Amino acid sequence: MGRYNFDKDKFQFEEDKNKSKTIITTIIWLLISSVALSILYYLIFSLFFSTPAEKKLVAENKIIKKEYASINSKVILLDDAVSDLEIRDQKIYKEIFNSNPPDFNQKSIDTTSFLGYDDFTKKIVDYTGHKISMLEYEVKKNDLIVDSLTSFLKNNASSLRNIPSKVPLENFTILQTGAGIGKKMHPYYKTIVYHEGIDFIANLGTNVLSAADGVVQTVYRSSSDKGNYVAINHGNGYITYYYHLGLIQVREGSNVRGGDVIGEVGTTGISFAPHLHYEVKLNGKVVDPLNFFFGDINPAIFRQMLMISMTTGQSLD
């Protein structure tokens, strides 16, 4: 049964058609008004109440805000303290080695440096392309070297055993590397003297190891100059020397294997501090001991050792 309206002009009742114009418009209206109402309800609801998840978020944001201030001030303090420590480290290092400490925190190529360009994607692609072609060239070159080495070693396998390839110090870490071969300042004379070996800094009593298989050629005990030292003949012209030792645990003529303990680090002779001065001679000529360590250390560590040994300005004699 429909509703009726009184039409004053026509003076008669007419069926009210507003409500039943179309079902679709009604539904749309219903939908819109109900959604609007729901949003209103939600707004009121959210003003006064929070869901458990929201409560947690609010609490967390609040505690982070509070703690952030304190952490931030602490980190600023820490930044200061650490940079101060770095300066003191440099000072101490300089006092001992007459050079700046090595810096291994060098950043690789910084991609943000490309961002300044308008065509930075192109720059990156160019750079990467260039790098790849360089690497390809290097790989080819290294392939050739490896091939020639392999063929050489096939014929001379036994000669490898004579090479003093072991780092002659127990529990060695790269930072223990001191001055390498070359012109270094003498710790006492303060003049530049040619340093014929490499220094390894270690605690008194640290075990000194033989760098390869061989026969102990010399055991010499002395309080002057090079101090107590051992020389080991590895054959094929290789002789290694271990200077400033404390205790010596081998005798002349005894056979040693690579890695055997031959003595302990000391500071005998003219030595600034406990250290091992290690020398390698090939056919009577002094050679850089670092170049033989490939059997014991990986290329990255080798590079770091090389860097330290070269940049260290003062030997411990």
Add this chain to the structure above:
Amino acid sequence: MFLRRKKYKFNPDTLNFEYQKEIFVKKLIKGISFFILSTIVFVGYFFIYTSVLGYELPKTSLLKKRSAVWYSKLDVISAQLAENQNTLYELQLRDNNLYRPIFGMDEISQDVRNAGFGGVDRYDYLKGLDRSGVLTSLCQETDILIKKAYIQSSSYEDVDVLATKAEEMAYCIPRISPVSPRNTHLSSGYGMRLDPITKDSYKMHSGLDISGPIGTPVYVTGDGVITKIYYDMFGYGHYIVVDHGFGYKTRYAHLNKVLVKEGQKVKRGDEIALLGNSGRSTGSHVHYEVIFRGKAINPLNYFNYKIKPSEYAAIIHNRKNNEDSVNS
């Protein structure tokens, strides 16, 4: 204004159009039912929005955005901390593996370096509030790093004192020969020997004799102070005693001429006298003694006589140059 039209209803019994009056109670019931209905609809929408469509409530996402801002700030701090940690780690390694062995100090163990951070949970107040645990770990890390930096700093204080002292010691300890190896030679070593003049008994020779022509410059072998200049006709002749500190003294005897005064400060390589033949001596030479804590010890343990004359000259020259640069 739009006036609400009156509603009429056709009554089949009276065959009349009747004006419909709305009673208050009816209105109330209508309102309540409308409210209930709309709430049900709201809950329905809510359910569809959150569970079926899987959207987040606007308030939640707003809060999450704020939280994300905080987390990105924490990220920055975390990166800063990581950098500091790396630096500290490197310094620690250098301290343990380099400085401490050099000065014969014990290594600071990791236990000590990390001390005070086990046991009691001092970050309890953050529990439950910190959803991801990032804040707690940051707080902890910061505190640990500050502690480590403090330990490192006190360690460096110790090392620095020794390093400065060692550097000073390197200059003070008598580490060179008193005369150049050019035109000189070792004529008598340290130890028991037949008396060179009476030749009748073995006596302790407490120093080293280096022979050379009269007038050869005698250099002081380490930094120090001239404490004694004396002439002893039947013994050392003209001689000088230098105090180097750190328990070391040196004596230079049988000199021809003394070029310094008592109390004068000298540096290694300074020319203090000329070689001679004064006192109880059988030829021109310098008698050189190293005295450590009152006892004469073998000087040869303290220097290398076999270095090249050019190297020796460089040492003397180097000291002179340093002197000049200080003066100018």
